[in-house]
Amino acid sequence: MKRSCLTLILLFMVIVSGANTSITDSTIPEQIKEYHFDTDSAINEYLSVLTAEEKEKSDRYFEGGYWLILIEFLVVLIIAWVFLSLGLSKWIKRIVFKFKNVNVRNLFYTIFYFLFAYLLSFPLNIYVSFFREHRYGLSNMNFGEWLTEDLIGLVLLLIAGSLLIMALYIAIRKVQKNWWIWGSGVLTLFLILTIFIAPVFISPLFNEYKPLEEGKIKDEILSMARANGVPAKNVYQFDASKQSNRISANVSGIGSTIRISLNDNLLNQCSLEEIKAVMAHELGHYVLNHIYEMIIYFSIIIFIGFAFINWVFKKAIAKYGKKWKIDGLSDIGGLPLFILLFSFYFFIATPVTNNIIRSNEVEADYFGLNTAQEPDGFASVAMKLSTYRKINPGKFEEFIFFDHPSGKSRVTVAMQWKSEHLE
Numbered sequence: 183m184k185r186s187c188l189t190l191i192l193l194f195m196v197i198v199s200g201a202n203t204s205i206t207d208s209t210i211p212e213q214i215k216e217y218h219f220d221t222d223s224a225i226n227e228y229l230s231v232l233t234a235e236e237k238e239k240s241d242r243y244f245e246g247g248y249w250l251i252l253i254e255f256l257v258v259l260i261i262a263w264v265f266l267s268l269g270l271s272k273w274i275k276r277i278v279f280k281f282k283n284v285n286v287r288n289l290f291y292t293i294f295y296f297l298f299a300y301l302l303s304f305p306l307n308i309y310v311s312f313f314r315e316h317r318y319g320l321s322n323m324n325f326g327e328w329l330t331e332d333l334i335g336l337v338l339l340l341i342a343g344s345l346l347i348m349a350l351y352i353a354i355r356k357v358q359k360n361w362w363i364w365g366s367g368v369l370t371l372f373l374i375l376t377i378f379i380a381p382v383f384i385s386p387l388f389n390e391y392k393p394l395e396e397g398k399i400k401d402e403i404l405s406m407a408r409a410n411g412v413p414a415k416n417v418y419q420f421d422a423s424k425q426s427n428r429i430s431a432n433v434s435g436i437g438s439t440i441r442i443s444l445n446d447n448l449l450n451q452c453s454l455e456e457i458k459a460v461m462a463h464e465l466g467h468y469v470l471n472h473i474y475e476m477i478i479y480f481s482i483i484i485f486i487g488f489a490f491i492n493w494v495f496k497k498a499i500a501k502y503g504k505k506w507k508i509d510g511l512s513d514i515g516g517l518p519l520f521i522l523l524f525s526f527y528f529f530i531a532t533p534v535t536n537n538i539i540r541s542n543e544v545e546a547d548y549f550g551l552n553t554a555q556e557p558d559g560f561a562s563v564a565m566k567l568s569t570y571r572k573i574n575p576g577k578f579e580e581f582i583f584f585d586h587p588s589g590k591s592r593v594t595v596a597m598q599w600k601s602e603h604l605e
């Protein structure tokens with residue numbers, strides 16, 4: 183686990199270096215100065231909206247998230263240890279091997295794996311998504327509501343996850359040597375299918391979606407949508423306030439299920455200028471085909487990940503296969519190791535995945551500014567989002583840990599846009 187130690191040190195350095203950064207990257211074109219708009223002081227004015235206390239709180243919440251990436255990986259490691267070294271895997275295998283059909287065995291082994299993994303990670307899960315969220319005032323759910331949603335998630339995982347893994351093991355048995363090429367194809371297809379059905383079958387399990395309420399807000403949003411070729415029937419609102427006070431909107435689905443959804447917190451807590459700025463950003467994701475771009479990027483990441491698993495798994499089995507009673511890749515008893523390697527790969531790839539997502543977010547930001555022409559709306563929303571996203575991180579810290587631009591980056595871009603479009 184030398185690499186984990188290294189990551190820890192890296193994390194620590196980033197957190198320390200993030201503490202003292204200042205605004206430097208602003209160049210004001212000469213003609214702008216004639217309009218008496220000082221970009222730097224406009225940026226500072228926005229950044230000072232957050233009180234020192236609020237900033238400290240949001241920094242603490244966000245930086246805690248860096249450690250959680252590591253801790254969540256360590257929990258997967260503990261789960262693999264319980265299964266392989268403590269013998270839970272052997273015990274489950276004895277039960278599922280009463281079935282004759284190999285696919286049925288694999289299906290039941292996987293269901294057992296997910297159930298035990300859920301139980302073993304429950305203390306961390308309850309801390310991260312219930313107690314921690316309440317401590318920072320970010321959740322509106324009582325324990326019963328939280329647990330209900332969490333169990334719905336578990337049922338979805340049991341159904342979809344075990345079918346996916348059964349299909350993966352079919353690929354492993356049928357093509358053997360090149361299983362990882364076919365396996366990454368299976369996972370990518372599964373990803374596409376999940377994105378396709380999510381807005382229709384998964385999201386409605388947690389929230390009620392309906393067409394936008396009539397009024398000025400709807401007219402303005404749909405006018406921007408029409409100007410960019412997005413059909414009006416693809417814009418929805420949903421009741422996220424039952425879960426939290428966070429403002430958000432998103433683009434989901436593919437092809438016939440693609441849609442933009444904005445939540446009721448955005449509608450209730452924000453001005454028309456702010457809502458327009460957010461929705462123009464979401465239109466950017468839609469118009470720039472970011473979902474399709476993501477699928478391509480992530481299929482490549484999965485492909486490399488499976489090649490990595492194929493390489494390490496064989497080495498690990500050659501050394502510990504007898505001790506762990508794993509015969510080879512096609513043995514379902516190797517699933518805890520398979521998932522551990524997959525988690526390790528994604529843990530190490532965190533900066534890569536964050537950069538892919540963030541680069542699309544930056545594109546959508548520019549699209550949004552140009553479309554809504556509401557730099558102040560955009561800057562003030564960026565400040566509202568900064569109640570739970572560190573406002574002013576170091577450059578390196580933002581590069582590694584941020585999947586969206588920081589508040590400071592967004593306010594800077596918005597004010598520079600404003601300074602160059604003042605009339």
Ligand SMILES: [Zn+2]
Pocket residue numbers: 463464467543546
């Ligand atoms: Zn976005």
